[in-house]
Amino acid sequence: KLFKKYGWPDERVFVWGAQRFESLKDIDKLFIPWEYNENYFICAFSISISEAERVLLMLEEAFKKAIVNYKIYLKSHPAINLQHVVKKLGLELNSEVFEFTEVPLDRSMQKAKGIIVTESSSCLYALAYGSPVIVPRFENRIDCNPLSYISNIPIYADSAEDLRNICDQIVNLPDSPVIDAEIKKFLNDYLCFPVSDSEYLDKIDSLVQLKN
Numbered sequence: 123k124l125f126k127k128y129g130w131p132d133e134r135v136f137v138w139g140a141q142r143f144e145s146l147k148d149i150d151k152l153f154i155p156w157e158y159n160e161n162y163f164i165c166a167f168s169i170s171i172s173e174a175e176r177v178l179l180m181l182e183e184a185f186k187k188a189i190v191n192y193k194i195y196l197k198s199h200p201a202i203n204l205q206h207v208v209k210k211l212g213l214e215l216n217s218e219v220f221e222f223t224e225v226p227l228d229r230s231m232q233k234a235k236g237i238i239v240t241e242s243s244s245c246l247y248a249l250a251y252g253s254p255v256i257v258p259r260f261e262n263r264i265d266c267n268p269l270s271y272i273s274n275i276p277i278y279a280d281s282a283e284d285l286r287n288i289c290d291q292i293v294n295l296p297d298s299p300v301i302d303a304e305i306k307k308f309l310n311d312y313l314c315f316p317v318s319d320s321e322y323l324d325k326i327d328s329l330v331q332l333k334n
Contacts, residue, residue: 123323142243145228146250147315149306153252154232156298161192163256163289164223164230164248165238169199173240174207176260178215181238183282185219192293194238195223195230235293238285241266246313249275249305252298256288273308275300 125135146152165181167174181194198204205222208215223230227247231237237248238256245255245268257267257276269276277292277299279285292299316322 124327127327143246143313144315146246146309146313149250149309152232152250153302156252156295158233159235159253160233161293162234163192163194163236163238163293164197164227164234165194166197166227166242166244167199167202167204168240168242169201170241171202171207173263174199174202174204175211176263177238177240177258178208178211178213180258180260180279180282180285181220182213182215184286185216188216188219188286190219190290190293192219192235192289194220194289195225196220197223197225197227197230197244199242236289238279238289239267241268243268245269245276246309249300249309252300252302252305254292254299256285256292258285268312269308275304275308 126132165177167177185194196204227244231244231247231251231253234248234251234253236254236256237245238258239245239248240258245257248255249269255267255269255276256279257265257270258279259265265271267276277288279288314325316325
C-alpha cells in the first residue's frame with residue numbers, strides 16, 4: 123500500500139515476506155510458570171557458518187562425556203545445513219545430550235529451561251516464555267546478541283566449562299533466573315505491535331515523511 127502510495131507501478135509491487143514475532147504480542151498469554159518447564163535447552167543457530175562452527179566446538183567440549191538429566195536440541199538456521207557443518211568439523215556430538223530438531227522456535231521454546239544463542243533474534247522467543255538466555259562468547263568475536271549492551275538479561279558463557287556449569291545450575295533451579303516484570307518491560311520497549319494494519323502503515327509512513 124505504501125509503495126503504491128508513493129508512485130510504484132502495481133506490476134512492480136509484490137509480497138516478499140511477513141513481519142516476525144506476531145505470536146509475541148500477547149505475552150501475558152505465552153508466559154509459562156517455571157515448574158511446568160521440561161529439562162531441555164534449545165541451541166538456536168544464526169545464519170553465520172563460522173559462528174555455528176564455534177558454538178558446535180564449544181558444545182562438544184562442554185558435553186563430550188557428560189551424563190546429565192537434560193537434553194540440548196540443536197535448531198539450525200534455515201539457510202545452513204547444520205548436520206553438514208557437524209560432519210565437516212568431524213565432531214562426534216554426545217547422542218545422550220544432543221538431538222537435532224526442526225520444530226519452530228515459537229513452539230519448541232514453550233517449555234524449555236533456556237536457549238543457547240549467539241547473534242540470533244530467536245532469544246526473544248525465550249524471553250516471551252520466561253526462559254533464560256545463555257550467550258556463548260568467543261575471543262576476537264564481537265558479541266552481536268540483540269540483548270547485549272542494552273540489558274542485563276543474558277547469562278554469558280565464556281568457555282565450554284562455563285556453558286556446562288550454567289546449564290547444570292539452571293536446570294535444577296526451583297524458579298526461573300529471569301524476572302517476569304523485567305522481561306515484559308524489555309519486550310514492550312523492544313518490539314512494536316500496532317493494533318491494526320492501518321496504524322502499522324501510518325507509523326512507517328510517518329518515518330518516511332520525517333526522513334523527507
